[in-house]
Amino acid sequence: QAWLMESGGDSVRAGGSLRISCAASGIIYSGSSYCLAWFRQIPGKEREVVAGLYTGLGSTDYADSVKGRFTISQDIAENTLYLQMNALTPEDTGRYYCAAVPVTVPPDGHCGLKLDYRIWGPGTHVTVSS
DSSP, X not given: OOEEEEEOOOEXXXXXXXXXXXXXXXXXXXXXXXXXXEEEEOTTSOOEEXXXXXXXXXXXXXXXXXXXXXXXXXXXXXTEEEEEEOSOOGGGOEEEEEEXXXXXXXXXXXXXXXXXXXXXXXXXXXXXXX
């Protein structure tokens, strides 16, 4: 059975970097294709997607707010999804979730950022102080 578990959340200073992880049991190394994504819940705002990845190709998509600063990646051997976050600002503070949904091959090889994700982890908290 597929499940997700995030880790690595921490408190960092503005301008710093942090990498968070998501153990993706039964997903990345499953032989099936999935779209994976990182979402975040910022206090007072709706949960938003920040990055997506198609496991079949490793193709990625990013929200404008994080493009050029965040990198989503997968380690197939470790069944792990990562989010490398650089140039962090206090506006990046929030709870970060990974999510997954099984898919057939996307038409352009990309998952995009508007899928209905079905499997969720409990989240990990990131605090960025000024």
